[in-house]
Each structure stands twice: as C-alpha cells, then as structure tokens.
Amino acid sequence: MALTATMHHFEVALSDVDRSVYETLDLRVAQHPSETTRWLLTRTLAYCLSYEEGIAFSKGGLSSTDEPPISVRDGTGRLVWWIDIGAPSAERLHKAAKAAKVAVYTHDPAQLRRQTAGQTIYKADAIDVWPIDPAFLDALAAKVDRRTRLELTRTDGALYVTVGGAALETSLARASIMTD
Secondary structure: OOOEEEEEEEEEEEEOOOEEEEEEEEEEEEEEOOOOHHHHHHHHHHHHHOOOOOOEEEOOOOOOOOOOOOOEEEOOOEEEEEEEEEOHHHHHHHHHHHEEEEEEEEHHHHHHHHHHHOOOOOOOHHOEEEOOHHHHHHHHHHOOOEEEEEEEEEEEEEEEEEEEOOEEEEEEEEEEOOOO
C-alpha cells in the first residue's frame, strides 16, 4: 500500500520588512512521504519569503521535472518566478532561467555549487540563492506540529521566527550560485 502525504497547516504572520510585505497566510502544505521535515520547512519558508500575488505551490508535486515546487504567475498565467528548493541540476536551472526569474532556497549551498560547477546556466549570475542554516531548520522542526502558528519576520538580512513561544533567529542573505 502506498504511503500518503501528511498535511500540515501553517498560520503565518508574515512581516517581510526588507520587501515591505505584511500578510497573514493560511497555508496547507502536503508533506510527501519521502520529504524530510527540513525540506518541508525550507519549501514553506521559501513560499513565505517570496510571497506576492500569484504565488502557488506546484500542483505536480515534488517530483515534477517540468515545474518548480513554487511559482509565481501573472494575471495571464505566464510564469514570472521559478522558485526551487535544495540543489536543482544545472540543466533544470538553465531551463528555468530561460523561462522566468529564478530563486533557490537551500540548506546546502556548497552542494548546489558543486552540482552546477562548470555547467552552462542561462543568466546564472541573476539566480537568487538563499542559504538557510540547517541547524536553524532543525531547531524549527523540533517546534513544528501538523498545525502550527508562526510569526515570521525578515529584516536587514536576518530571519526571526516565533513558534510555540520560542524565538529562533538566523541570517538570510542572498548568495550567488557561482561562488561562496
């Protein structure tokens, strides 16, 4: 019998001071049986930190090669932002960068760089790489349940998350896919 996804309900008070985005988000995020909690949280944080009108999680699931885990589409349905998680291949990033603006949220930027080193990637210097500290994700994972309220604040290159009365903090600064 196939395992089914676990649904997580996140209520997020988002204060993205760096982008002037202030929203209350009510997210239902499916965790695939093969998906780690660290990956689920990276995907959820990527959604929140990239939030704008037209954002959506992939309908094709995590294994889709033709669409990103998170995308932003304009009012006509045209893809304007491809948001990936982890360490996508150089070929995938090349294809994505030809189609839209690209961002990658990762807890292992070194793996991403190794995987893409020496490869041709369209507009590689324009790809936003957002490293998220694995220790931060693990601390957050210890506080998350299937139903979780988060207060998420990004300001001056720092990310603050309050969950279950605990305050967590990490740096959040854009990096390049090209160098450390």
